[in-house]
Amino acid sequence: MSNLTQLARALVDLDEELVSSLVKQKIEAGEPPLNIIKECNEGMGQIGKLFETNEYYLSELIMSGEILKGVMSELEPLLANVEKDSSSAGVVVIGTVKDDIHDIGKNIVVTLLKGTGFEVVDLGVDVPAETFVKTMRETGAKVLGLSALLNFTFPAMKEVVDQLAAAGLRDKVKVMIGGAPCNEEVRQFAGADFLAKDAATGVSFCKQIYGQN
Template sequence: MKELANALRDLNEDKVHELVDAKLAEKVSPIDIINECNEGIMAVGELFASEKYFLTELMFSGEIMQSVMAKLEPLIAIKSAEGQIVGTVVIGTVAGDIHDIGKNIVINLLRSHRFKVIDLGVDVPTEKFVDMVRTSGTKILGLSALLNTTYPEMKKVIDAIETAGLRDQVKIIIGGTVTSENVRDFTGADAFANDAITGINYCKSVYESFSK
């Protein structure tokens, strides 16, 4: 792992910021910086899983990552092109799950690609997703989940959209480290993404297909 990833894994907040600042000064792109931080935070996850780190460390890693994002987000937003909105995306983290760092990165990037994003937040009940799909008329719903235990929640939301008669008007993409082709199949989603760029490309392709 690289120095920045190591510093995040070791929860050395000062070092993390020092390295982020140095990279920004060298004109390294915010996305590359986020990717390197992700490597570090994944390592924190592994240390937590193997009981070398505990909840306090997990929380601290989240705080460091959020402070890095506070620095990088405005730089991503600056790139946002002026002009017509590409389309709307409704997004939220499903019930039972409060992870939102990855979701917020996706939102930021979508906005910088001129999407209007309706962020429902974390631990979002099924009915809220259904209501927002209905009232916003969005063509894309994004569900974020980082816990294995929340696969059934994603399925519950998608089933509820179907029951409400809205399934034909909306494409559903699930995202988060736990998602895979198997989870997509289980939940009945249209697509999955383990990274923000794949998600953004999918959203673009959906709205492009509608404008043809």
């Protein structure tokens, strides 16, 4: 963890007071909100690894989530002003896959998408594949975002893509995945179209699909 920033390390240490103080300092110094989120994402990635090696348990995951909610309450007013668009840019369906209850990263993407003019259908967390497929059929959305923080939920991502294919929807939908442990190998395993390494690239992908770029 020696390469982590002070903010990321404070998050890993579950030091709520220090995290809050550092975030406020960064905001006052004019630090872009997406940079602050990037540091938090680094911390969450480390927390995910600690959970998978049984060094952290569910209570630590829940605590880290609560700390991040506090961070987001500070950043959301700033994120809402990152980019505005008066017209609807398109519909995006998004959710955290089954057996994963993490929503901080997903919520960041949702906030940015809404700020950019997209209509977002947020299905929440622990979402079954059937619900994703049903919602894609009902909304006619061109983009589906799948979020996960835990490695063992990668098969749930693949199941969503497989069920889209079985429903005859796969060629009509672009699937985007994201979350701290997601990488190109995971994208290929899941059969997704795009890996969103951060919230901003996820928004860029959605704009590209809807011809906004």
